[in-house]
Amino acid sequence: MEGARFQSVVARRPDLRLPLPPHFASRLEGQRVNSLGRRGKYLVAELSSGDVLLMHLGMSGSFGVTIDGGEQVLGDFYRARGTAFRHDHIVFEMSSGATITFNDPRRFGFVDLVASHALPSHPALSALGPEPLARDFDAAVLARACRGKKTSLKAALVDQRVVAGLGNIYVCEALHRARLSPRRRASTIATARGLPRDEAHRLTAAIKRVLRDAITRGTARAGVADDADTExxxxxxxxxxxxxxxxxxxxxxxxxxxxxxxxxxxxxFFCPVCQK
Ligand SMILES: [Zn+2]
Structure with a gap:
């Protein structure tokens, strides 16, 4: 997508979880993708028009990329990508020759077009917590966010306002790595004044580690189309x-x-013996 223009955009239905923005296709066609990034679980494509295309996969959404009739393997995923044509809701034909298809059987996905300057105040992004891999996400930040929280640590970590982008799988993995019970009260990783206890240091390090490992594995596998023995x-x-x-x-x-x-x-999922 990056550097390419939208040659044609087909939206096969008027909505996903929410209605598509008005004039969705015509506002994209002819525009170039200046950059493609991410915030939390949102994909963010900055366009030459000054708009930003926001995309979220929801529960079951995925993107397929086809170049010259062949499917480009983007990496492999825990849940198999939906391939039923009837769930191909949005199709972007790019000037690069790539066809990018958004497939979403359960339609919890989301797309929106927003003016770039309005992005920080967009309701989807304005309440998001820090990026877990950013340098400024550390034990002190996490402890402050969990201070006084009576919810479970698991619930706190999947809350996108505490830290952005963590989902169910990687929260389980990070808690195990940090040897912390998902059931413990979130406030227990902080002192009464909101300063980080040892648990907050362990947890922050574990979060960064599981995400970095997952990204490394994902990119290492991307493009390996002939890896047929992968089950x-x-x-x-x-x-x-x-x-x-x-x-x-x-x-x-x-x-x-x-x-x-x-x-x-x-x-x-957790180990009741070593996760306290
Ligand atoms: Zn164990």
């Missing part, structure tokens, strides 16, 4: 706890068995 179940081996209910804990010296509980209607 989706292989994904499980890359997780420490996620989707490993009943398996042995991977923490050295720990004899715990990974357990699954439900928090906030989402599955949490």
């Amino acid at each position: 989706s179940s292989d994904f499980r081996h890359r997780f420490r706890v996620y989707d490993r209910e009943g398996a042995r804990c991977v923490t050295r010296g720990c004899r715990g068995i990974v357990k699954r509980i439900v928090q906030g209607r989402r599955s949490t």
Whole structure:
């Protein structure tokens, strides 16, 4: 997308989770993508028109990229990409020759067009917490955000206002790496004055580590189209706890068995022995 123009844009339906912005296709056609970035879980494409195209995958959305009739492999993902044509809701034909298709079976995804200067105050972005991989996200920032919070640590970490971009899987993974129980009260990683305890330092380091590892694996695999022996179940081996209910804990010296509980209607996987 970056550096290419939208040659044609087809929106096959008027809405995803929310209605598409008015004149969606005509406001994109002819515009160039000056840069493609990300904030939290939102993809942010800055356009030559001065607008920004905001995109969010929701629960089940994905982008497919086809170049010269061949599907470009973008990396592999825990959930297989939807491929049913009837869920291909938006199709971008780019001047680079790429066709970019947004597929979303459950339609929790989201696209919007906003003037660049209005982006920081956009309701989707204005309340987002810090980027977990940014240098200024540290134990002090996390402790301050969790100070006095009576919710579980798991709930605090999936809250995009506390830290932006973490989802269910990587919260489970980071808590395991930090040896912290998902059930402990969020405020327990901070002192009464909101200063970081040791737990906040461990957790911040663990969050950065699991995200960096995941990104490294994703980019390392992107473009490896002939990697036919990869089975989706292989994904499980890359997780420490996620989707490993009943398996042995991977923490050295720990004899715990990974357990699954439900928090906030989402599955949490953790080791009840080494995560305190
Ligand atoms: Zn364990």
